[in-house]
Amino acid sequence: MRVLPIVGRGGIHDIQDVLALPGVDMTITQEHLLSRLQESKELGDLKSKLVYITKLFNEELHLIAREEIRQVSDLAGKPVNFGDYGGSVENIARDLFRTLGVAVSEVHLGPDEAIEEMRQGRIAATAVLASKPSAVVENLTRDGGFRLVQVPFPAQATLYLPAALHHEDYPTLIPAGERVETIAAGTVLIAYNWPEKSARYQLLGNFVESFFSRLSEFQAARRNPRWQEVNIAAVLPDWRRFKPAERWVQTWQARQAGAASTGSVPRETPGGATSEGRNSETERLFEEFLQWREQRGKR
Structure with a gap:
């Protein structure tokens, strides 16, 4: 093939x-x-x-900003890069800022050019939509004048998921033991x-x-x-x-159900993890989602 x-x-x-x-x-x-x-x-x-x-898999939104930007509201009225016209990040970034009520001046640049414009002080932030760790982000440092900004999860969001970036993902941008809340989009x-x-x-x-x-x-x-x-x-x-994909999944599920009924093999998902337990990364993401849902319910 x-x-x-x-x-x-x-x-x-x-x-x-x-x-x-x-x-x-x-x-x-x-x-x-x-x-x-x-x-x-x-x-x-x-x-x-x-x-x-x-x-x-999911792709996380990385909101990279200059050091003086502490939160999304600090970007009001400032130039923010939304990526190339028609690119993958443009729609989600525009939707996010509109939902949060923060009006910014849209700029449309590629990621490398946007980072250089940030170094020169000509734009305040750039949005990157990529699975962590992103090559665009992992070479940036706090000492170089960059930070990852927390992205609040929009109250009425239905197309996105809550997510988080950790020190292990970007050790030069996120201090040990800390995390940066953000949102993620599913890919297909x-x-x-x-x-x-x-x-x-x-x-x-x-x-x-x-x-x-x-x-x-x-x-x-x-x-x-x-x-x-x-x-x-x-x-x-x-x-x-x-249709061939649907048939393959249905055949696989029927085969797994039959094997489980005889107790001959452990049931597995097509992704490889057993139905009784997720892999560690999925388990961590699920726990984060439960914590987020609980905190949201207290508001």
């Missing part, structure tokens, strides 16, 4: 590529972006044009909705079989630990799953 990776521009551009370029079958995008585009019909009825293969692998008898449909089916059956190799210790968060049985509400 051969897959040709292509470096896209991110955000809406990657979805447009799947819709318009004959050589692009799949892309990884954000759930909130899919929902916004479907609601606006900017690209037409995406639910008839696209299918999803599997949900993947989507594909063009090819006709079932087409050659491209068959190729996608071959990809699903190869990827799903070998997911444990992606979750090996030598790989990026974020792969361990992937549970291919997870559902993206209101969207259609690619």
Whole structure:
């Protein structure tokens, strides 16, 4: 099985590529972006044009600011980078500041250029949406005049999740024992909705079989630990799953249920963790969510 990776521009551009370029079958995008585009019909009825293969991992919002910025409200009236036009971070950053009632001056730069503009004092902050640890962020230091700013979880948010960045993620930016609250967005692998008898449909089916059956190799210790968060049985509400992917998951679940009834093997999720216990990172994130929910209920 051969897959040709292509470096896209991110955000809406990657979805447009799947819709318009004959050589692009799949892309990884954000759930909130899919929902916004479907609601606006900017690209037409995406639910008839696209299918999803599997949900993947979350990406955290990193709000990088100059040292004098202590909280989001300090950015009022200041220039803040929202990334490239149509990029993955633009929508979530704009939505966040609007929801929090903080009016900023939008700037649209790539991450490296934005960091340099911050060093020169020409912009106050930049937003980066990436799975932690992000290469853009991990080389920055407090001594260099940068900090990660806490991002409050919007009260009415439905498309985002509460998340946190820790010292272990960015030891040069976050002191030991401290954490920076933020939000996260889910990612999903989507594909063009090819006709079932087409050659491209068959190729996608071959990809699903190869990827799903070998997911444990992606979750090996030598790989990026974020792969361990992937549970291919997870559902993206209101969207259609690619039929071969749906059949694979249903067959797997039936096989697991049968094995569990005989007591022959431990039940596992498609992501590799047993149903009786999550991996340590997932367990920590779940505990953080419970703490956040409890604190929110006391307000």
